[in-house]
Amino acid sequence: MSDLFAVIAEPNRRLILDRLLESEASVTDLITVIGLSQTAMSKHLRVLRTHNLVTSRIDAQRRIYALNSAPLTELDSWLQNYRRTWSGHLDALAEHLDSKHARTN
Amino acid sequence: MNAADLPRPELTPDGDDWVVVIRRTLPQTPQQVWTALTAAEDLRQWAPFSPDRDLASVGPVQLTDRGVPNPETHSSTIEEAVAPTLLVIAWGSDRLRWELAAKGDGTLLTLRHRFADKPWVGSYAAGWHLCLAALAALLDGNPTPSVVGENAFKHGYQALADGYAELLGVAPPERQGAAG
Numbered sequence: 001m002s003d004l005f006a007v008i009a010e011p012n013r014r015l016i017l018d019r020l021l022e023s024e025a026s027v028t029d030l031i032t033v034i035g036l037s038q039t040a041m042s043k044h045l046r047v048l049r050t051h052n053l054v055t056s057r058i059d060a061q062r063r064i065y066a067l068n069s070a071p072l073t074e075l076d077s078w079l080q081n082y083r084r085t086w087s088g089h090l091d092a093l094a095e096h097l098d099s100k101h102a103r104t105n
Numbered sequence: 106m107n108a109a110d111l112p113r114p115e116l117t118p119d120g121d122d123w124v125v126v127i128r129r130t131l132p133q134t135p136q137q138v139w140t141a142l143t144a145a146e147d148l149r150q151w152a153p154f155s156p157d158r159d160l161a162s163v164g165p166v167q168l169t170d171r172g173v174p175n176p177e178t179h180s181s182t183i184e185e186a187v188a189p190t191l192l193v194i195a196w197g198s199d200r201l202r203w204e205l206a207a208k209g210d211g212t213l214l215t216l217r218h219r220f221a222d223k224p225w226v227g228s229y230a231a232g233w234h235l236c237l238a239a240l241a242a243l244l245d246g247n248p249t250p251s252v253v254g255e256n257a258f259k260h261g262y263q264a265l266a267d268g269y270a271e272l273l274g275v276a277p278p279e280r281q282g283a284a285g
Contacts, residue, residue: 038232
């Protein structure tokens with residue numbers, strides 16, 4: 001999973017994923033929206049494809065890139081533990097506020 | 106763009122990578138061409154990148170994308186610099202090999218660009234087509250406005266990319282205008 005963090009640590013790669021979250025896109029769409037050079041875009045798409053975060057298909061001579069969010073579920077399940085901690089803290093805070101509120105009444 | 110009108114590059118496999126070979130004959134001497142290939146101030150007028158130093162000596166160099174809103178800097182290396190005949194640049198994960206040979210009074214310039222993704226060859230060939238036209242104009246003493254990045258689209262880049270992809274028989278990364 002450390003690999004996955006390294007992949008999405010790069011801000012332009014997150015921008016690519018964000019754009020593909022809306023819909024699949026051609027290279028020109030991606031280059032225009034994100035403002036990268038071809039060299040930079042091909043490099044980032046290659047990294048994303050190697051890590052299975054994007055897929056590509058040829059459609060009538062166009063190459064279209066799409067998001068594959070499956071590897072991100074690994075990230076999500078890792079965060080799950082923290083989410084539990086946070087919601088535990090929030091429950092404690094709610095109890096604390098309730099008791100405080102009860103006292104001032 | 107009629108593919109038959111384009112100067113024909115060669116595309117050959119190199120292990121897992123691909124090499125596109127592009128040749129141009131220029132009327133200037135190899136020494137004059139060498140200067141335009143290596144002097145930072147000249148490169149800023151025709152190349153797809155802007156270097157942080159002259160390229161005439163081996164060692165690390167930072168090459169920053171030119172002409173795009175979100176330029177990236179690629180850690181690169183001058184691997185060989187033999188004036189005025191050979192310049193090899195490790196450009197990020199790509200490799201550019203420039204060969205200069207005297208041809209009559211002028212120079213035969215050969216570029217071998219090694220890259221990973223075959224479908225991008227049309228894009229790269231089109232990019233170099235525009236850059237090499239700008240290089241020729243610079244050497245002729247008529248520098249052109251930027252032909253890289255966003256400006257490339259105004260200079261017929263997409264038609265060139267499609268034309269080169271057709272010429273080389275490779276499905277291009279995409280085709281502008283038909284995007285959904």
